[in-house]
Amino acid sequence: MKKLIAILTVLATLLFASPTFAYTVKSGDTMTKIAKENNLTLQELSRLNPQIENLDLIFVGQTVHTNNPEPEPAKPEIIVGYSEYEIDLLARLVRAEAESEPYQGKIAVACVVLNRVDSPSFPNTIKEVIYEKGQFQPVQNGQVNKPADEDSIKAVHAAIKENRNFAAGSLFFYNPAIATSRWLDSRETTVVIGNHVFKQ
Numbered sequence: 001m002k003k004l005i006a007i008l009t010v011l012a013t014l015l016f017a018s019p020t021f022a023y024t025v026k027s028g029d030t031m032t033k034i035a036k037e038n039n040l041t042l043q044e045l046s047r048l049n050p051q052i053e054n055l056d057l058i059f060v061g062q063t064v065h066t067n068n069p070e071p072e073p074a075k076p077e078i079i080v081g082y083s084e085y086e087i088d089l090l091a092r093l094v095r096a097e098a099e100s101e102p103y104q105g106k107i108a109v110a111c112v113v114l115n116r117v118d119s120p121s122f123p124n125t126i127k128e129v130i131y132e133k134g135q136f137q138p139v140q141n142g143q144v145n146k147p148a149d150e151d152s153i154k155a156v157h158a159a160i161k162e163n164r165n166f167a168a169g170s171l172f173f174y175n176p177a178i179a180t181s182r183w184l185d186s187r188e189t190t191v192v193i194g195n196h197v198f199k200q
Contacts, residue, residue: 021067031055031064038066082160086126091148091156093130096138097173098196099149104166105193106152110159111167112198119171167191170198 023034031052035045046055048065058064090113098106116122116129123129131139138144148156159166168190175195176185187199 021065023064023066025058025060025062025064027060029058029060031058034064034066040066082126087153087156087160088148089130089144090126091153092144092146093136093138094155095148095152096143096146097136098155098194099152101194101196103151103155105196106155107159107163108167108170108191108193108196108198109173110156111164112170112173114159114164115167115169115171122171167198169200172199173197174199 023038025034031045032042035042038045040048042055045064045066046052048067052058052062052064090110093113094106094109098109101109113126113129117124117126123132130136130144134140136144170190172184172187173196174184176197177195184197184199189197190200191198
């Protein structure tokens with residue numbers, strides 16, 4: 001009988017034990033202290049513990065959750081034919097060239113680079129097209145090194161997938177209001193979006 005009670009006690013302990021991401025409140029604890037000890041902000045700790053309505057009122061023996069169960073890591077989206085580096089580089093160029101332009105204008109800028117990759121008149125990779133000497137102002141002034149924003153990343157994905165022909169074969173774009181060189185004026189216009197004129 002004693003053996004049976006011992007086994008049941010062990011089982012109950014295993015079944016009803018607090019999970020490893022829970023903390024039992026001790027004397028002198030505060031939510032701020034618990035948050036700090038677990039590398040959380042007070043807001044994060046509060047979000048993990050909706051059952052605690054008043055953060056200034058916790059008691060000894062109370063269970064405070066200190067971590068989310070481990071989420072399954074997100075699988076990166078794979079785009080066939082381009083490396084992660086190339087996608088990021090293109091998104092950074094799009095941000096630098098078209099940050100204040102409409103979303104469709106961002107897609108069109110990405111399409112220009114992709115059209116150049118496909119054209120025999122330009123290099124064969126995104127990196128080589130972007131870094132070809134004298135082609136893109138953000139490369140010269142270092143703006144291309146700043147991180148891409150969410151809209152630019154989405155625009156690059158759209159340009160590669162569903163909107164690949166959006167810029168109608170454009171190989172160039174410029175803002176005529178600020179351009180210092182006018183040689184693109186004579187080329188055929190394919191589309192105008194925002195401040196940018198796209199040319200073949």
